[in-house]
Amino acid sequence: MVTKLSEDQVNAINIAGIDIDKGRAQELLELLEDDTELWAFSIEDLETTIQIANATYRAGVPVMSDAKYDAVCIKELESRAPGSEFLNSVEPEPLVDSKVVDLPERMLSTEKAYSYDEVANWVKRLLKAAEEIDLEPTNLDIRVTPKLDGYAAYDDGERLYTRGDGRKGQDITRAFDRGLNVANQGLRGQGAGEIVIQKSYFDEFLSDHFENARNIQASIIAEKKIDERIQKAIDEKACVFFPFKLLDSWVGNYQEFLADFDNIVEKMWNAVDFEVDGIIAEATDRSLKDYMGATRKNHRWQIAYKINAEIAKVFVKEVVPQTSRAGKLTPVALLEPTKLSGATISRVTVHHYGMVKSKGIGAGALVELVRSGLVIPKIESVIRAVDPEIPTYCPSCGSHVLWDGDNLICPNKTDCPAQAENTMIHFFKTLGNVDGFGPKVIEKIYQSGIKSIHDIYMLDVEKLVDMGFGEKTSQNLITQLNASKSIEIEDWRFLAAFGAPRLGEGSSEKLLKKHSITDIFDLTIDDLVAIDGFANITAECICEGLEKIRNEFESLYRLGFNIKNSQAQLASGELILDGELVVFTGSMEYGRRSDMEAEAKLLGAKVGKGVTSKTTMLVAGKNVGEKKIAAATENNVSVLSEVEYLKKIGKEESL
Known part of the structure; x- marks a missing residue:
C-alpha cells in the first residue's frame, strides 16, 4: 500500500x-x-x-x-x-504569493526520447527540414548538454521568473536577493536555466535534514523564511542558478553524434556535480531552428534523451545499521538481488532510521526500487510495510544508541571503532598534505591499539613494523607524518580536519578570519552568533563540537604544525568601512563580487543583499537592475561605481 x-x-x-x-x-x-x-x-x-x-x-x-x-x-x-x-501544453508551476508576469521569451518543455531509435528518428526530421531550406548535411551540427534536474527558471538580468505555463511565469527574484549566484561565476541575464544544488554538498551537509534536493530548490524560491541550512548552502555557492548557455557541452556533426552516441551521453551525464536526469540535444543552426519552430509544448529542433528508469518491486531481506564518523547509524537495506539498468542491485542505503520507522522498511517489506541509467538506486516507495526492527545498540561498539530527530546516534565518541577510524581517515584526507593513510592503513593501525590521531603521530618505524607493515612502507609513513607537520597548512584546513559538526572548511575559514585558532575554544555562543552566517543553532552546535575535539586538538597543536594564520591583521583604525551596510550589485570588472563582499566584511562593513532604509552604500557594477538603483534613490543611499568604491578603500592599484 x-x-x-x-x-x-x-x-x-x-x-x-x-x-x-x-x-x-x-x-x-x-x-x-x-x-x-x-x-x-x-x-x-x-x-x-x-x-x-x-x-x-x-x-x-x-x-x-x-x-x-x-x-x-x-x-x-x-x-x-x-x-x-x-x-500538448506546458504544465503550469504555480507558487503561492508570487506575482504572475509575462516571460521575456517562451519557455517550453522538451520532447522526450527513451531509446537510441527515437533519437535517430528525431535526427531524420532535422535532415528533412535541412533539405527543405537547402542546408547542407555537413553543416548540421548537434549540441549536447546535461539535462539538469532542478527548478526551471529564466533570468533576464532584472528579474528571475518561473517557467509557469511557458508564456507567463512568476517573479522569484527574491532568490537572487537571498544571495543566489550564477554558476561558474557567470553574469546575470543569460536566459533560461535551472536552480540546482551540488550533489556532493547535499550528500555531505544536507542529506541528514532533507530527503531530496527538490525540497531545497522549492525552498529557495518560496516566499516564506528560508531555512538557515539552505541559506548557508546559498552563501557557500552550493545552490546556484545554472544558465543553459554556461553548461559543458559536446558539439559535432550529426553523423558523429549518432556514431558515438553512448560515449557522448556518458560524458555529458557526468559533466557536472548536479543531479542529471538525461541529456539535451539540439540543432545549432539558427535558420534551421527558426524554420522548424515549435509546437505548443516543445521546440521541434530539440530533444531530451532520458535513460529509461527501471522500476522493480523487491523484497527486503534485512536492514542493517552502519555507524558513520559522526556517530549516525545509517540503515542499509539488503535486498533480493535484482537486475536494474544492467546492474545487479542487492543493497541500497535508506535515508535515516526515521524513514525506516515511519515507512515500515524491514525484513519482508515489499518496496519499489528505482534506478535510472547511471544513477544510484533508491527506494521510491513502500508497497507493503512491516513492523521494522530498530537497533538499540551501535553495531560498532555496542553502546546504547539515542534518537536525535530522525537519526539514531551512537554517543560513544571516544571508543567506538567506526567513529574513531572514520575520524582518522577524515583528518588525513582533509589535511591534504600527507599520503598513505587511507582506510586500510588506518584500520590496521586502529586494530593494533592506536585510538587517536595524536597517537598516530607518536609512532615510529619500529612500532609500525611490529603492527605488520613492511620496513619500507613503515619508513614512508613516518616520512609522510613528519612532512605533514613541516609543510605550511591553512589554519582553517587544520581545524576542519578534526571533523567537528558544522565546522567544515567554509565555516572554519569564516570563523578563523574573526578569531585566532588559539582562542576559539573560549568563544561563547554569542561570540559565534556575531559572525555573519552563524545563527543560534549553528553556534550551539559548533560550541558543543569544539569542546569534544578540544583535547585531541591541543595535543596535535603542541606538535608544532606549520599553520598559516588567516585571521585579518587589520588594526581597529584600519576598519575604514566600520558601521557601513554595503550592498554590491551587478557584474564587477576588477574582482569577483563574492570576494569584494568578503573583503568589505574584513574592513568592518556589514554586507546586505537588498537595498533597504538601513543600507548606507550601494556599489554598482555593470548590468545593474533599475529596481536597486530606484530603491537607493528612495532611501537616500550613496551609490558608488566599482572604481569609486576601490578608491574609497585604498585599492587604486587594482584599477
Whole structure:
C-alpha cells in the first residue's frame, strides 16, 4: 500500500487548485502502484493524477518518481488520448504569493526520447527540414548538454521568473536577493536555466535534514523564511542558478553524434556535480531552428534523451545499521538481488532510521526500487510495510544508541571503532598534505591499539613494523607524518580536519578570519552568533563540537604544525568601512563580487543583499537592475561605481 499523503502533499494539491478530495487522491495513487490496475483509470483520472504529480513535485514533496511519471502516467495518456491538453501544453508551476508576469521569451518543455531509435528518428526530421531550406548535411551540427534536474527558471538580468505555463511565469527574484549566484561565476541575464544544488554538498551537509534536493530548490524560491541550512548552502555557492548557455557541452556533426552516441551521453551525464536526469540535444543552426519552430509544448529542433528508469518491486531481506564518523547509524537495506539498468542491485542505503520507522522498511517489506541509467538506486516507495526492527545498540561498539530527530546516534565518541577510524581517515584526507593513510592503513593501525590521531603521530618505524607493515612502507609513513607537520597548512584546513559538526572548511575559514585558532575554544555562543552566517543553532552546535575535539586538538597543536594564520591583521583604525551596510550589485570588472563582499566584511562593513532604509552604500557594477538603483534613490543611499568604491578603500592599484 502506498504511503499515506502527507500534510505538505495535501497542501500542494490544494494550492494548485486541483479539484479532488484527499481520499480520492489517495485512492488513485494506490491504484497506480499496480500497473495492471491502469484499466480502472479514466482519461480524467489520468489527467488528475498528472496534475497531482506535478503539483507535489514542484512543491518538493513528490508523490511518485520521475520514472513512474514518465513510464506510466504520460505513456498511458499518450496511448489513450494523444490529443489531451496535458500532452500538448506546458504544465503550469504555480507558487503561492508570487506575482504572475509575462516571460521575456517562451519557455517550453522538451520532447522526450527513451531509446537510441527515437533519437535517430528525431535526427531524420532535422535532415528533412535541412533539405527543405537547402542546408547542407555537413553543416548540421548537434549540441549536447546535461539535462539538469532542478527548478526551471529564466533570468533576464532584472528579474528571475518561473517557467509557469511557458508564456507567463512568476517573479522569484527574491532568490537572487537571498544571495543566489550564477554558476561558474557567470553574469546575470543569460536566459533560461535551472536552480540546482551540488550533489556532493547535499550528500555531505544536507542529506541528514532533507530527503531530496527538490525540497531545497522549492525552498529557495518560496516566499516564506528560508531555512538557515539552505541559506548557508546559498552563501557557500552550493545552490546556484545554472544558465543553459554556461553548461559543458559536446558539439559535432550529426553523423558523429549518432556514431558515438553512448560515449557522448556518458560524458555529458557526468559533466557536472548536479543531479542529471538525461541529456539535451539540439540543432545549432539558427535558420534551421527558426524554420522548424515549435509546437505548443516543445521546440521541434530539440530533444531530451532520458535513460529509461527501471522500476522493480523487491523484497527486503534485512536492514542493517552502519555507524558513520559522526556517530549516525545509517540503515542499509539488503535486498533480493535484482537486475536494474544492467546492474545487479542487492543493497541500497535508506535515508535515516526515521524513514525506516515511519515507512515500515524491514525484513519482508515489499518496496519499489528505482534506478535510472547511471544513477544510484533508491527506494521510491513502500508497497507493503512491516513492523521494522530498530537497533538499540551501535553495531560498532555496542553502546546504547539515542534518537536525535530522525537519526539514531551512537554517543560513544571516544571508543567506538567506526567513529574513531572514520575520524582518522577524515583528518588525513582533509589535511591534504600527507599520503598513505587511507582506510586500510588506518584500520590496521586502529586494530593494533592506536585510538587517536595524536597517537598516530607518536609512532615510529619500529612500532609500525611490529603492527605488520613492511620496513619500507613503515619508513614512508613516518616520512609522510613528519612532512605533514613541516609543510605550511591553512589554519582553517587544520581545524576542519578534526571533523567537528558544522565546522567544515567554509565555516572554519569564516570563523578563523574573526578569531585566532588559539582562542576559539573560549568563544561563547554569542561570540559565534556575531559572525555573519552563524545563527543560534549553528553556534550551539559548533560550541558543543569544539569542546569534544578540544583535547585531541591541543595535543596535535603542541606538535608544532606549520599553520598559516588567516585571521585579518587589520588594526581597529584600519576598519575604514566600520558601521557601513554595503550592498554590491551587478557584474564587477576588477574582482569577483563574492570576494569584494568578503573583503568589505574584513574592513568592518556589514554586507546586505537588498537595498533597504538601513543600507548606507550601494556599489554598482555593470548590468545593474533599475529596481536597486530606484530603491537607493528612495532611501537616500550613496551609490558608488566599482572604481569609486576601490578608491574609497585604498585599492587604486587594482584599477
